[in-house]
Amino acid sequence: MERVSGERRTIEVALPLPLFQTFTYGVPPEMPTPVAGTRVVVPVRNRKAVGICVGSTAAETVPVDRVRDIAVVPDEDPAVGSALLGLAKWMADYYVVPLGIVLRAILPAALGDATAPRPRLRTERIAVLARDLPSLQERDRLFARSRRQRELFEALEQLGGRSEVAHLVSRLGFSAPVIRALVSRGLITIQAAAVPRDPFAGRSPAPPPAHEPTGRQRESIDALVRAPPGDVFLLHGVTGSGKTLVYIELLREIVHRRGQTAIVLVPEIALTPQTVDRFRAVFGDQVAVLHSALSDGERYDAWRALRRGEKRIAVGARSAVFAPLEGLGAIIVDEEHETSYKNGETPRYHAREVAIVRARAEGAIVVLGSATPSLESWQNAESGKYRRLSLPDRVGGARMPAVEVVDLREGRSPSAQHAGTSLEPFRKVFSESLEAALGERLQRGEQSILLLNRRGYASFLQCDSCGDVRTCPNCSVSFTYHRTPERLVCHYCLREETAGDTCRRCGGATVRQHGTGTQQVERLLAERYPYARLARMDVDTTTGKWAHANILDRVGRGEVDILLGTQMIAKGLDFPNVTLVGVVDADVGINLPDFRASERCFQLLSQVAGRAGRGAKGGDVVIQTRVPGHHAVVCALSHDYRAFVDAEVAARRHPSYPPFTRLAHLVASGDREDATAALAERLSEWLTAALAAWGRDEVTVVGPAPCPIERIKRRWRWHLLLKSERPASLTRLGRALMERFPVPDAHALRVTFDRDPVSLL
Numbered sequence: 114m115e116r117v118s119g120e121r122r123t124i125e126v127a128l129p130l131p132l133f134q135t136f137t138y139g140v141p142p143e144m145p146t147p148v149a150g151t152r153v154v155v156p157v158r159n160r161k162a163v164g165i166c167v168g169s170t171a172a173e174t175v176p177v178d179r180v181r182d183i184a185v186v187p188d189e190d191p192a193v194g195s196a197l198l199g200l201a202k203w204m205a206d207y208y209v210v211p212l213g214i215v216l217r218a219i220l221p222a223a224l225g226d227a228t229a230p231r232p233r234l235r236t237e238r239i240a241v242l243a244r245d246l247p248s249l250q251e252r253d254r255l256f257a258r259s260r261r262q263r264e265l266f267e268a269l270e271q272l273g274g275r276s277e278v279a280h281l282v283s284r285l286g287f288s289a290p291v292i293r294a295l296v297s298r299g300l301i302t303i304q305a306a307a308v309p310r311d312p313f314a315g316r317s318p319a320p321p322p323a324h325e326p327t328g329r330q331r332e333s334i335d336a337l338v339r340a341p342p343g344d345v346f347l348l349h350g351v352t353g354s355g356k357t358l359v360y361i362e363l364l365r366e367i368v369h370r371r372g373q374t375a376i377v378l379v380p381e382i383a384l385t386p387q388t389v390d391r392f393r394a395v396f397g398d399q400v401a402v403l404h405s406a407l408s409d410g411e412r413y414d415a416w417r418a419l420r421r422g423e424k425r426i427a428v429g430a431r432s433a434v435f436a437p438l439e440g441l442g443a444i445i446v447d448e449e450h451e452t453s454y455k456n457g458e459t460p461r462y463h464a465r466e467v468a469i470v471r472a473r474a475e476g477a478i479v480v481l482g483s484a485t486p487s488l489e490s491w492q493n494a495e496s497g498k499y500r501r502l503s504l505p506d507r508v509g510g511a512r513m514p515a516v517e518v519v520d521l522r523e524g525r526s527p528s529a530q531h532a533g534t535s536l537e538p539f540r541k542v543f544s545e546s547l548e549a550a551l552g553e554r555l556q557r558g559e560q561s562i563l564l565l566n567r568r569g570y571a572s573f574l575q576c577d578s579c580g581d582v583r584t585c586p587n588c589s590v591s592f593t594y595h596r597t598p599e600r601l602v603c604h605y606c607l608r609e610e611t612a613g614d615t616c617r618r619c620g621g622a623t624v625r626q627h628g629t630g631t632q633q634v635e636r637l638l639a640e641r642y643p644y645a646r647l648a649r650m651d652v653d654t655t656t657g658k659w660a661h662a663n664i665l666d667r668v669g670r671g672e673v674d675i676l677l678g679t680q681m682i683a684k685g686l687d688f689p690n691v692t693l694v695g696v697v698d699a700d701v702g703i704n705l706p707d708f709r710a711s712e713r714c715f716q717l718l719s720q721v722a723g724r725a726g727r728g729a730k731g732g733d734v735v736i737q738t739r740v741p742g743h744h745a746v747v748c749a750l751s752h753d754y755r756a757f758v759d760a761e762v763a764a765r766r767h768p769s770y771p772p773f774t775r776l777a778h779l780v781a782s783g784d785r786e787d788a789t790a791a792l793a794e795r796l797s798e799w800l801t802a803a804l805a806a807w808g809r810d811e812v813t814v815v816g817p818a819p820c821p822i823e824r825i826k827r828r829w830r831w832h833l834l835l836k837s838e839r840p841a842s843l844t845r846l847g848r849a850l851m852e853r854f855p856v857p858d859a860h861a862l863r864v865t866f867d868r869d870p871v872s873l874l
């Protein structure tokens with residue numbers, strides 16, 4: 114076989130294919146060798162695909178006769194700079210994903226299309242003066258009988274020699290024939306120019322807040338400004354403590370004084386238009402907002418502006434961590450505990466972890482901000498891996514809201530007193546306390562926020578008399594109720610118990626939970642308060658591009674008396690006239706079969722409570738629950754994050770869960786139930802054999818078991834959990850599995866590997 118010698122140049126290309134390898138292609142003689150990170154269009158079987166050159170081939174390894182040539186190199190500059198290429202390689206390794214698939218995910222979608230290698234920019238027609246007319250005499254002669262042509266010519270002179278045609282027509286009133294006449298006389302030309310589309314351009318942010326930082330804010334800002342590159346900070350600040358001002362002051366230093374760039378990650382742009390507006394108010398045009406509702410073209414425009422250094426701050430949800438900025442000085446991860454930072458599809462990266470790896474490689478600092486940090490970040494701060502900064506008080510002397518807990522258990526529920534009256538349906542959902550609090554706000558012209566986070570998929574058995582929920586004795590997670598056959602199953606250890614129809618604790622009748630959704634609650638409110646202005650915010654009411662912002666803007670203008678919604682209303686909102694937050698049913702989610710269920714519940718209750726009383730009028734919170742003694746509820750009531758952590762940490766040690774061990778979640782799925790179960794069984798055997806051959810017991814395999822959500826989109830799902838205290842062992846085992854495990858029928862069956870999962874459902 115012939116080997117590559119000096120005359121044939123070959124490169125390695127990463128392609129978005131499910132194969133753990135790069136592909137060798139030849140460089141045609143007339144073409145310069147592309148540098149690593151450059152896009153290349155290459156033949157793959159009988160079609161063309163876009164890949165990324167990752168470097169030259171180690172020459173002696175390539176059988177030259179089987180290598181095909183690159184078709185096109187569409188761009189002059191690499192699409193991926195060397196730092197981002199390094200980050201992509203880390204992700205490919207850590208999350209066990211082919212490099213080409215990682216690269217496709219970190220680049221704007223528009224760059225992945227082989228048929229249009231260079232995405233079309235939106236262009237606008239620009240009229241440009243083509244000739245000077247210095248002498249008045251010549252002007253008089255040329256425009257003798259065409260006054261409008263002269264006016265157009267002189268308008269263009271005043272506009273600096275060029276103007277958008279649209280502006281000339283719609284603002285200045287010149288007609289198309291007048292413009293055409295100047296073109297045909299050679300006095301102007303029409304050019305096409307790329308226009309960047311800024312979807313936030315239409316929103317006019319409020320003027321920058323002229324606040325002087327408080328002493329506490331100043332301490333945090335000083336620590337951040339003095340930090341050496343690569344440091345990671347956990348900014349633990351209660352709701353309303355002014356974390357945004359700390360971010361802004363840090364960015365002033367990084368961007369204005371040091372001339373560096375920065376990334377600000379927010380859980381979801383649509384839910385936090387106020388936060389985005391604050392950054393735009395201070396940094397204006399330097400900010401690129403990467404919105405999930407952007408079209409591919411809009412996203413590409415923003416990407417290009419960042420790549421060229423025309424914008425220096427990227428604000429966006431998780432994928433903004435890949436913003437192509439050079440000279441990165443800081444990455445801010447606001448509400449770092451939010452699960453939306455985890456990508457739900459391959460590559461299943463966590464933007465917070467990627468941010469830390471990227472920042473270390475590029476010499477930037479990281480700020481993780483939250484009122485309710487994830488246990489992982491808290492533990493890292495405890496161990497000294499991260500540095501902790503605290504903002505323990507609300508700014509401006511505002512107090513934390515007073516929280517009242519209403520016990521909804523039978524006998525205590527007020528519905529009994531109103532049986533048969535017209536108030537009965539309302540009273541089934543709203544306690545007297547919550548009703549009285551709402552009534553007061555309506556009378557005083559203040560605003561209320563109501564949370565009902567109803568997600569109905571995992572059902573559990575709960576006793577209506579004592580609130581007891583059946584949980585697995587081995588795993589401290591609630592049993593999942595199965596109907597066919599009727600039984601309780603623990604999804605971690607597979608333990609089964611009979612359901613029974615009486616409560617094991619108090620002997621009362623056990624009932625399955627049936628939820629009341631937001632829609633029904635909205636109707637109850639409308640009937641009870643016919644004159645109140647209601648707004649509902651949940652997935653169903655926010656399908657439009659600006660739906661979230663529109664609803665929140667209405668609240669901000671005082672046009673809404675009661676805002677009702679799912680968890681999407683819990684984040685970041687800062688409305689001083691909101692003096693009441695009501696949690697209609699705090700128990701939603703608290704008993705999901707996931708070891709993080711309590712943590713999520715505590716975070717949600719704390720975050721939504723934090724929306725109340727941010728102004729001078731103060732505020733109250735009413736939480737309705739059947740588990741008033743649950744530590745998530747008790748600690749949210751007293752705004753006591755540390756007490757919550759102490760209780761929760763104890764529960765995570767035995768059996769061990771993060772932050773005390775690392776997890777990978779393996780899901781086997783397929784269209785047939787028996788084949789899926791068999792695949793999960795084989796996975797387990799394969800892993801056990803691999804670990805035995807390896808001669809180590811650093812990884813524990815738990816399962817297999819059916820997933821709590823047994824079927825999604827008509828696919829059956831089984832799962833296994835890999836636990837280890839050594840991240841490298843999980844990487845090695847995961848890699849071996851994903852590369853070598855033979856999936857018997859790859860069309861029908863699938864295995865996914867999810868490193869550091871945020872959900873085990």
Ligand code: ADP
Pocket residue numbers: 322324325326327330350351352353354355356357358508509687
């Ligand atoms: P957090 O994100 O910590 O919940 P925000 O950053 O939204 O809090 O700040 C809460 C409110 O306090 C905002 O309205 C903000 O403008 C205001 N604020 C922040 N810092 C100061 C300050 N130093 N002086 C006065 N008001 C401030």
Ligand code: ZN
Pocket residue numbers: 585586587588589603604605606607608
């Ligand atoms: Zn169990």
